[in-house]
Amino acid sequence: MYCYDEYDQTMIDERVAQFRDQVRRRLANELTEAEFLPLRLQNGLYMQVHGYMLRIAIPYGLISSRQMRMLAHIARKYDRGYGHFTTRQNIQFNWLKLEDVPDVLADLASVQMHAIQTSGNCIRNITSDEFAGVAQDEIVDPRPYAEILRQWSTFHPEFAYLPRKFKIAVSGAKQDRAAIQAHDIGLSITKDSQGETGFRVFVGGGLGRTPIVGSEICEFVPWQHILTYVESILRIYNQFGRRDNKFKARIKILVKALGIDEFRRLVEEDWSEIKDGPGTLTIEEVERVSSFFTGPNYAVLPEHDSKLSEFKADNRQFSNWLLSNVKPHQKQGYAIVVLSLKKPGETPGDATDTQIDAIADLADRYSFGEMRVTHQQNIVFADVKQSDLVELWQQLARLELASPNIGLLTDIISCPGAEFCTLANARSIPLAKSIAERFENIDFQHDIGEITLNISGCMNACGQNHIGNIGITGVEKKNHDEWYQISIGGAEGNDCSMGKILGPSFKFHQVPEAIDRILHVYLRERADENERFIETVRRIGHQPFKEHVYAAEFEEEPVTDVSDDKSLIPAQYDIPFYSPRF
Known part of the structure; x- marks a missing residue:
């Protein structure tokens, strides 16, 4: 994985010192909150319901055991005593004191981490495929290009405001696992008929x-020119994007207003002026960055482990785990393991x-000291020997x-919501938690098969509800009742789609029952047990589900004052339910 050089480390250390002084001035009331706001946002610090939240960058999800x-x-x-892994492959801490944040950033800098550009109107953390470098369907390892984009975008003066x-998301495999079409810019690495590497570029996606769903703006940009092409997209957005209304300021609105053909024309016109300029990549630079991503020292292993097959046959729980949490690897005798941060009943x-x-500790022992954070809010061990799977499990x-x-x-997938x-x-x-506990039976889940369920507490869609096969969105709170819209038919991947709202909203306690009814239709209507939920929805449409x-x-529940009901929030928070918006 990428290691800082002296310039990287100096830059991060200087940023910590700058922010330490800014915090000192804020605490001394030498800065107003309005003056402090853009300074803290540039360092990933938000003011939330109960205090400050710090979002820490984990570039393209890759993290070492030392950093962990x-x-x-x-x-x-x-x-x-806990952290929250996010859909942007980052981690958030929700209970920090302002006076401690400079020390937190200094601690992070000591292990080559930071919180720069995890918030604000800038280029956020570059995300990528959590299986990069080890996936069997990989065309080109996307991590070197993700790192080049990270270095280029950090502190870029033209794109700071x-x-x-x-x-931006980057994928280098046949199957998109980075949701690239739901991003402002999505990059899919491919090869042309002559075997040359290039990028299929999508623009204007977003939730x-x-x-x-993002539109294809260019079918093939040669790898040498991907930085300049992305720069031209951002220059057009910076020039013509709306600044009078933040709800209409994303690039997707500009692309939709101009149309993809006109937007493409403007980008191509700008690109013609900078295409062969200083931003052109060289093979030496790509090889330099790629050298940080060389594979681990793999052992020569047999294709299959006989003891694994025996244990699998004798242990149903292990067999289920192998089926859902273990993925095939490029190297013989190795496997990719996904650690679930979704135990039913937990956040x-x-x-x-x-x-x-x-x-x-386990990453050091079983996966060369390296992990990946997924945008599904789980953790990946990318290089586990098949002979170690039983012990690791x-x-x-x-x-x-x-x-x-x-x-x-x-x-x-869930955002933090109103807590x-x-x-x-x-x-x-x-x-x-309520939905997970209702459908905890693992045999039932395997019968349902592949399905995604995403929850967001508002229209901002931090839980990526629009691309969930089932999406849930909090729409309002009124008279002690919270209301949620349910959509179906969303999907990420190569065939990305946005979900369609079923109908009127549901109260909190009605949502699990509504999900149960949706699943009932799926089980009744699927062509066979191999037809996935999303395929059934696309085949029969939304109407049978709606009907x-x-x-x-739905049964009514007595109205209760949730503001004092601690059973409705995770125990470790130990706070009354409260939001100033209510």
């Missing part, structure tokens, strides 16, 4: 209030300091990180 242990240290020393936040994406430390089970539900119904976020209309975490879901009245 630092996250555990921060959780213990400065937070409340864009009309709105900007997100939020106006969910749009999706959360990990305690004890778990984070243990994950780092036993260790993960003790840590409650072996739920065999990756890609299944309880592998729920933390001042923008949220409704709670996400308790709803995710069944709304055919009968």
Whole structure:
């Protein structure tokens, strides 16, 4: 993985010193909150319901065991003993004191980490395929290009104050696992008929209030010119993007207003002026960055492990875990393992300091000291010997990180919701827990098969609800009732689509029953047990689901004052439910 050089380290250390002085001035009231706001946002610091939240960058999801242990240290020393892994392959800490944040950033800098550009109207953390470098369907390893984009975009003076936040994702495999068509810019590495490497470029994708699937702007950009082409897209956006209304400021709105053909014309016109300029990549630079991503020292192993097959036959739980959490690897005798942060009854994406430390120890022992954070809020060990799978599974089970539900119904993506976020209309975490507990039976989940369920507490869609096969969005809170819209038919991947709302909204307690009715239609209507949920929805349409879901009245629950009901929030938070928006 990439290691800082002296310039990287100096830049990060100087940023820590700058922010330490800015915090000092804020605490001394030499800076107003309005003056401090852009300074803290540039360092990933948000003000949320109960205090400050810090979002830490994990570029393209790649993290070492040393860095992971630092996250555990921060959780213990400065937070409340846990961290929350996000859909942008980052981690958030929700309970920091402002006076401690410079020390947190200094600790991060000591292990080559930071929180720069994890917020604000700039280019955010570059995301990529969590299986990069080891996936069997990989065409080109995307990590060197993701790192080049990271270095290019960090502190880029022209793109520090864009009309709105900007997100880029890179995929290098036949199957898109980075949701590139749901990004402002999505890059798919490919090869032409002569075997030359290039990029298929998508632009104008995004979720939020106006969910749009990205449009192809160029079928093939040679690798030498990808930086200049991306720069031209950003220059056109910076020049013409709306700044009068933040709800219409994303690049997707500009692309939709101009049309993809006119937007392409403007980009090509600008690109013609900078295409062969200083931003042109050289083979020497790509090889230099690629040298940081050489594969581990793999052993020569047999193709299959006989003991693994025997244990699988005798242990149903292990067999289920192999089926859902273990993926094929490029190297013979190795496997990719996904650690589930979605144990039913727990907060999706959360990990305690004890778990984070243990994950780092296990990565050292079983996966060359390296991990990846997924945009589904799980952790990946990319290089595990097949002969170690039984032992690793036993260790993960003790840590409650072996739920065999990756890609299944309880592998729920969820934003923090109204417990933390001042923008949220409704709670996400308790709803995710309620749904997971209702459908916890693993045999039922395997019968349902591959399905995604995503929850967002508001229209900003941090839980990526629009691209969930089933998407849930908090829309309002009124008279002690929270209301949620349900959509179906969303999907990420090569055939990306945005979900369509089924009908009227549901109260909190009605949502699990509505999900049950949706699944009933799927099981009744699927062509066979191999037809996935998304395929059934696309084949029969939304109407059969809508008719069944709304055919009968939902039972009413007594109205209770949720503001004092601590059973509805995770126990470790130990706070009353509160949001200033309510």
